Each structure stands twice: as structure tokens, then as C-alpha cells.
Amino acid sequence: MKTSFRIALFGLACAAAPAQAVDIVFDYRYDSGGFFTDDRRAVLDDVARLFSGNLDDTLAAIQPTGDDVFVARIFDPVDPLNGTVVVPGLTVAADEIRIFVGARAFSGQTLGVGGPGFHVAGGSSDFVALADGRGEPGALASPPxxxxxxxxxxxxxxxxxxxxxxxxxxxxxxxxxxDLYTVATHETAHVLGIGTADSWFAQVSDGSFTGAAATAVNDGVAPLLRDDGSDAHFDTSLRAAANGVDQVPLLAPVIPAGARRYMTELDWAALRDIGWDVASLQATVPAPIPEPATWGLMAGGLLLVGAAARRRAA
Structure with a gap:
């Protein structure tokens, strides 16, 4: 059996996006306090559509049968700094990324916590490889x-x-x-591996991220990482284009109140470097949802953030 464990911390729904190659699904089952009102869920729907519309990967389903075992564990959505919970009987559809969301009052400047889940898989070697890599051979490589x-x-x-x-x-x-859209987009990128995946840390060297796509976007220079010991965020001195305007990368550790930031070319390039099939480096907001008739035709302050990660352990 193998356990995967990763988390990102930040001091700074269940609704599925329209079908795409990757289907980001926000799951609200742990929202016991009713934090996710209709307007907040609508924002998370927009975040789901942004990533679902720009990631072209094909991911295998995780649906154990017979003697196969898949046990998914997450940081407790209502107390993520102090505990984990097993998601009972979780199966994952093909191309799906399921993100459980919750809410709690944090102390100090901690406004959010997020990161990938982890799991134990057992049974046939084929099923274990499928659960660990979802059909992506590079996820099982060494280094990944x-x-x-x-x-x-x-x-x-x-x-x-x-x-x-x-x-x-x-x-x-x-x-x-x-801005909920800004913070939720930032957090989702961490779930997808920026600052948390082994394939990210495999390309961290001397305080910089050395991925080829990110380096090319950064004028041929490996982009600096925040010097806070985590190697999980881009440095705030960097600038990259979003909507044709340069801004601090979204995956930098400081997000101001009263302002929106978008995924920049550098942020998308980093996702490409850690293994995602990114369609465009210029995506910033999701495409508008077509009107029903169109569907018919088609059918017929400052916020400081930090992060930590622990590698996969046997």
C-alpha cells in the first residue's frame, strides 16, 4: 500500500462545471455551518469552469472492485490544522478532481487552508498504479x-x-x-500541485523554480520563489501578464484586500511544468455560460500566505 500526503496553508462547492477534459467538482458535504451561500457557490462554479476549460488532461476513474482498496483522506474541512478525516466510500469519476470545501474561524492572519488529498491504495498492482497515477505515467516516475x-x-x-x-x-x-474568486483560484492551483506536488519540488533548485515553461515566460530566467523555507510560492518581485497587464503572479504569497488577481502566464506555465496539459497561458476568467437556446443548438489589507508539503511515504 502507498500513502500520498500533501498540504498547503494560506493566511490570506457539490457543483460540477460543464463537461471538459478535466472536471473540477466542489463538494459541500462538510459545510455544516452554511458558509457557502448561493452567491459564494456561484463564484466557486466560476473557478471550476476556469480550470476545467483550460486543462486538457485525461484522468482514469478510481472505482475499486473485488479485493481493490481505495481509502481517501483529507484534512478536516472544518478543522484542517488539527485533524484529518476519511471520506467514506469515495470513488472518483474519469477526469474528475473532487475538492471538498469547508469553513472555520482561523486565528491571526490565516484566512484559508488548502491542498491535495492523500490516500491509501491496495489490491492488484494495476489498481494501485491507477490510483496513484490516474493513467499518467509521469506521476509514477522517479523523479515524477x-x-x-x-x-x-x-x-x-x-x-x-x-x-x-x-x-x-x-x-x-x-x-x-x-475577493473570493482570487483566493479560491489561488487555493485550487495549490490543490492541483503548485507548491505541493512532488513534480513541483523536483524542479525547485537554489530558491528558484526551474520548469522550462515558467522559465521561458520569465524571460529565460528561472523564477524566484518566496524565501520563507517552503518553496511553495513565487516571489512578489516577479511580474507576469494577465489580461494583457502585468501583475504579481497569483501564486505569490501576498494578496491585497480590495483587489482581484488572476492566473498569469507564469502560473499557468508552472502547471504545465508539473505535468498538466494547459490549453492556454492567457486564461483568466471562465468562458460565459451559453444561454439555454445556445445549449439546445449545441446538443442539437495584505494577505500573507504560506505552504508546507510532505513527500509521498511508503
Missing amino acids: TDFAPWGGTITFGTNVGWYADDDVGTVENFAGLF
Whole structure:
């Protein structure tokens, strides 16, 4: 049997996106306090559509049969810093990434916690390889060149002033509030492996991320990482394009209140480097949802963040 374990910490729904190569699914079963109102779920739907629409990977389903065993464990969505929970009887559909979300009041400047889940797989060697790599051979390589998680968890702070935008294609004034779209997108990128995957750390050297795509976007220089001992975030001195405008990378560890940040070319390039099939380095907001008639035709302050990770252990 093999256990995978990763987490990212940040001081800074169940709804599926339209079918794409990768289907990001936010699962609300642990939202015992009712934090995820309709408007907040709508924002997470937008985050799901952003990644689902830009990641072209094909991931194998995890559906144990016979003597096969798959036990998924996550950091407790309502107390992620102090415990983990087993997700009973979890199976994962083909191409699905399932992210369990929850909420709690954090102390200090901690506004959210998120990262990939981990698991124990047993039974036939073929099933164990499938559960660990989801059909992506690079995820099983040594060192790994790909990352194919079954999902993960994100917990948001209940004692935070959140802004939930009903149209992430526009930006209004929300001074003093933290943009839920920005933070949820940042956290989802950590679930997908930035700062948490073995294939990320395999390309970290001397305080920089040496991935080829990220280096090319950064004018041929390996982008610096935040010097905080975690090697999990880009340095705030970097700039990269989003919507044709340079900004601090979304996966930098400082996010201001009252402002929106997007996935930049550097953030998407990093996902490509750790093994994801990224369609475009310029994606910033999800494509609009077609009107019903169209579907018919088709059918017919400052927020400090930190991170930590522990490698896969036998």
C-alpha cells in the first residue's frame, strides 16, 4: 500500500462545471455551518469552469472492485490544522478532481487552508498504479514529471470579509474585502500541485523554480520563489501578464484586500511544468455560460500566505 500526503496553508462547492477534459467538482458535504451561500457557490462554479476549460488532461476513474482498496483522506474541512478525516466510500469519476470545501474561524492572519488529498491504495498492482497515477505515467516516475491527484480540500475563514462577485468578468469596488474568486483560484492551483506536488519540488533548485515553461515566460530566467523555507510560492518581485497587464503572479504569497488577481502566464506555465496539459497561458476568467437556446443548438489589507508539503511515504 502507498500513502500520498500533501498540504498547503494560506493566511490570506457539490457543483460540477460543464463537461471538459478535466472536471473540477466542489463538494459541500462538510459545510455544516452554511458558509457557502448561493452567491459564494456561484463564484466557486466560476473557478471550476476556469480550470476545467483550460486543462486538457485525461484522468482514469478510481472505482475499486473485488479485493481493490481505495481509502481517501483529507484534512478536516472544518478543522484542517488539527485533524484529518476519511471520506467514506469515495470513488472518483474519469477526469474528475473532487475538492471538498469547508469553513472555520482561523486565528491571526490565516484566512484559508488548502491542498491535495492523500490516500491509501491496495489490491492488484494495476489498481494501485491507477490510483496513484490516474493513467499518467509521469506521476509514477522517479523523479515524477506529472501530477494526477484525485482531489483535495480547501477551507475558508469565517471571520473574513469576503467579496462574492456575481460576474467575475468585471471588477467593481470592494475596498476592505477579500475577493473570493482570487483566493479560491489561488487555493485550487495549490490543490492541483503548485507548491505541493512532488513534480513541483523536483524542479525547485537554489530558491528558484526551474520548469522550462515558467522559465521561458520569465524571460529565460528561472523564477524566484518566496524565501520563507517552503518553496511553495513565487516571489512578489516577479511580474507576469494577465489580461494583457502585468501583475504579481497569483501564486505569490501576498494578496491585497480590495483587489482581484488572476492566473498569469507564469502560473499557468508552472502547471504545465508539473505535468498538466494547459490549453492556454492567457486564461483568466471562465468562458460565459451559453444561454439555454445556445445549449439546445449545441446538443442539437495584505494577505500573507504560506505552504508546507510532505513527500509521498511508503
